[in-house]
Amino acid sequence: MTKKSTILGIESSCDDTAAAVVRWDMHGSDARSDARSDGSAEILSSVVQGQLELHHAYGGVVPEIAARAHAEKIDVVVKQALIEADLSLSDIDGIAVTSGPGLIGGVLSGVMCAKGIAAGANLPLVGVNHLAGHALTPRLTDQIPYPYLMLLVSGGHCQFLIVRGVDDFTRLGGTIDDAPGEAFDKTARLLGLAQPGGPSIENEAKSGDPTRFRFPRPLLNQPGCNLSFSGLKTALLRTRDQVIAEKSGLTRIDRADMCAGFQAAVVDVLSEKTARALALYLAENPAVRTLAVAGGVAANLAIRGGLESVSSGFDTNFVAPPLALCTDNAAMIAYAGLELFASGASDDMTLTARPRWPLDRISPHLTGSGKKGAKS
Amino acid sequence: MPSKPLILGFDTSAAYCAAALLSGENVIAKTCEDMKRGQAERLMPLLQGLLEKSGYVWQDLDAIGVGTGPGNFTGIRISVSAARGLALGLNIPAVGVTSFEAISHNQPSPHISVVSAPRDQIYAILPGIDAAQMDRSILDHQSSPVIFSPDPANFAINIADIARSRYASAPPPPAPYYLRTADAAPARDKAPTILENAPEL
Numbered sequence: 001m002t003k004k005s006t007i008l009g010i011e012s013s014c015d016d017t018a019a020a021v022v023r024w025d026m027h028g029s030d031a032r033s034d035a036r037s038d039g040s041a042e043i044l045s046s047v048v049q050g051q052l053e054l055h056h057a058y059g060g061v062v063p064e065i066a067a068r069a070h071a072e073k074i075d076v077v078v079k080q081a082l083i084e085a086d087l088s089l090s091d092i093d094g095i096a097v098t099s100g101p102g103l104i105g106g107v108l109s110g111v112m113c114a115k116g117i118a119a120g121a122n123l124p125l126v127g128v129n130h131l132a133g134h135a136l137t138p139r140l141t142d143q144i145p146y147p148y149l150m151l152l153v154s155g156g157h158c159q160f161l162i163v164r165g166v167d168d169f170t171r172l173g174g175t176i177d178d179a180p181g182e183a184f185d186k187t188a189r190l191l192g193l194a195q196p197g198g199p200s201i202e203n204e205a206k207s208g209d210p211t212r213f214r215f216p217r218p219l220l221n222q223p224g225c226n227l228s229f230s231g232l233k234t235a236l237l238r239t240r241d242q243v244i245a246e247k248s249g250l251t252r253i254d255r256a257d258m259c260a261g262f263q264a265a266v267v268d269v270l271s272e273k274t275a276r277a278l279a280l281y282l283a284e285n286p287a288v289r290t291l292a293v294a295g296g297v298a299a300n301l302a303i304r305g306g307l308e309s310v311s312s313g314f315d316t317n318f319v320a321p322p323l324a325l326c327t328d329n330a331a332m333i334a335y336a337g338l339e340l341f342a343s344g345a346s347d348d349m350t351l352t353a354r355p356r357w358p359l360d361r362i363s364p365h366l367t368g369s370g371k372k373g374a375k376s
Numbered sequence: 377m378p379s380k381p382l383i384l385g386f387d388t389s390a391a392y393c394a395a396a397l398l399s400g401e402n403v404i405a406k407t408c409e410d411m412k413r414g415q416a417e418r419l420m421p422l423l424q425g426l427l428e429k430s431g432y433v434w435q436d437l438d439a440i441g442v443g444t445g446p447g448n449f450t451g452i453r454i455s456v457s458a459a460r461g462l463a464l465g466l467n468i469p470a471v472g473v474t475s476f477e478a479i480s481h482n483q484p485s486p487h488i489s490v491v492s493a494p495r496d497q498i499y500a501i502l503p504g505i506d507a508a509q510m511d512r513s514i515l516d517h518q519s520s521p522v523i524f525s526p527d528p529a530n531f532a533i534n535i536a537d538i539a540r541s542r543y544a545s546a547p548p549p550p551a552p553y554y555l556r557t558a559d560a561a562p563a564r565d566k567a568p569t570i571l572e573n574a575p576e577l
Contacts (some may be wrong), residue, residue, distance in 0.1 A: 057562055057563065058560050058561070058562060058563055059562075059563025059564070059565060060563070062558060062559075062560040064449070064558035064559055064560065065558045065560060067449070067450075067453060068453075068552070068554070068558060070457075071453040071456055071457055071551075071552060072456075072549075072551050072552075074457060074460065074461075075457075075460035075461060075463070075464050075549070078464060079464065089464070089465065104450075105449075105450060105453065108416055108450065108453060108454055108457065109453055109457040110457075111416065111457075112416060112419070112420075112453075112454050112455075112457035112458040112461060113457045113458070113460055113461035113464075114461060115420045115458060115461060116420075116457070116458045116459065116460065116461020116462035116463070116464070116465055117461045117462075117464050117465035118461075118465065119420060119424065119434050119461075119462060119465060120434055120435075120461065120462045120463075120464065120465020120466035120467075121465040121466075122434075122435075123465075186565075189563060189565040189567070190565055190568070191567075191568065192567030192568055192570060240568060244568055244569075247571065248569065248571075249568060249569035249570060249571040250568045250569070250570055250571065251570070251571045252570060252571075252572075255568075255570065349420035349421050349424060350417045350418075350420075350421060351417075352416065352417050353416055
């Protein structure tokens with residue numbers, strides 16, 4: 001690793017086409033001896049081109065529509081990221097690209113474009129696990145040292161990971177069906193609220209009564225750190241239909257109460273499972289007390305409040321990156337690439353796109369994870 | 377503009393990786409490997425190998441020509457994305473060439489260019505009909521000669537040759553040529569009626 005290293009990151013695994021430039025400045029030998037004495041990373045640009053309006057009519061991300069959009073945007077966002085960083089490709093030291101897990105059509109576009117740029121500009125290339133990008137983000141934003149406990153909670157993922165190194169993860173548990181973000185989106189659709197569902201439901205829940213509708217807390221009665229959100233979704237649908245059957249519609253108060261009840265169930269489940277995961281983590285690492293979250297769902301203030309109180313109950317440091325770096329972005333991919341390159345990793349022109357790619361290669365697959373997406 | 381520009385043409389719109397290298401009008405090298413899967417892993421090493429055995433490096437190229445279909449969606453996107461990346465990395469133009477253009481290249485008119493599609497279907501432009509996917513049987517009733525895709529390596533030569541004629545005139549970035557819209561069903565969940573005048577106080 002040179003004294004300065006500037007990495008271009010590319011991300012296209014779901015419905016955001018993204019590119020970013022991140023620079024790592026090595027500290028000299030007399031540098032401050034902080035959490036990470038080896039350096040700090042700076043985001044020079046981070047461009048995210050979303051596809052919300054393309055998928056709007058379909059109530060969810062349509063893989064073929066996503067793939068089509070990525071294929072015609074991927075190089076455009078790279079150019080934009082270079083312009084915003086005020087750099088040209090000759091200033092870049094390496095290219096990091098999400099090579100899985102995710103929707104394969106989009107991942108392929110990112111990987112092929114990255115290979116083309118790497119070949120053309122004669123730059124080293126490394127494939128990054130999208131989940132590792134999320135899981136390492138607290139090191140980019142808050143310079144936290146290894147190890148730490150990560151709760152990755154987003155529209156496509158939900159898992160607890162012990163993060164020990166750039167390629168050293170242990171999964172303590174995760175969702176066996178849907179991700180919480182999917183449940184929020186589905187609930188918003190069922191209640192006629194705007195997508196993405198997370199902010200809509202959080203907003204409605206503010207004026208709602210969380211005790212009026214009592215929704216289930218799936219898997220709380222079972223040991224371990226696995227979660228389930230699919231039953232909660234169904235319970236909400238039944239409750240909604242019951243109310244509609246009674247009065248041919250929902251009042252705004254009904255809707256707010258359902259949102260509050262749903263959100264309270266998610267908060268309870270995530271808080272309790274986080275407490276269990278944290279206890280497991282701290283038993284192994286009593287001296288390094290850090291809980292970090294990543295993923296768009298971590299932006300929900302009720303959920304964040306629940307996690308913060310669990311964290312303080314365990315006398316643990318709570319780290320949550322800013323929202324723009326919690327949701328899908330390429331800065332996290334560039335940063336993970338920096339750490340991978342520094343560890344000696346790189347890929348050649350046969351780099352493959354992987355729809356499934358668990359971070360933890362030892363733990364068994366989560367039951368039910370084959371339903372869709374890349375949750376295993 | 378060089379008198380003998382070096383153009384790399386490639387195509388993965390069906391079950392193969394095909395490529396050709398042209399110096400001016402001269403074909404320097406061509407290649408094709410049949411494969412049902414693995415195009416994303418194989419394409420770049422195959423292109424690199426073609427350059428190397430001809431004594432060139434990537435940076436010698438003056439332009440890229442890429443097949444944009446119609447054909448296999450995923451295959452087309454693999455090549456188009458690679459072409460866009462190469463164009464950016466090399467700072468040279470990439471030219472998208474449709475399968476119909478590549479088939480019709482240097483063919484006497486009138487004729488009908490036809491791309492084979494799965495399940496006895498074809499992609500074609502017929503007199504008075506826009507490009508579409510249709511049953512192969514429709515070809516029984518045509519008066520003009522019908523021309524199918526040449527073998528993939530020659531197809532790649534045609535793509536490179538067309539790119540040679542267009543690359544200097546600021547071509548638009550290559551984009552997949554789709555004849556079908558994306559398969560997608562509208563959301564099934566119907567939003568509930570919100571009762572406006574029911575203050576439950």
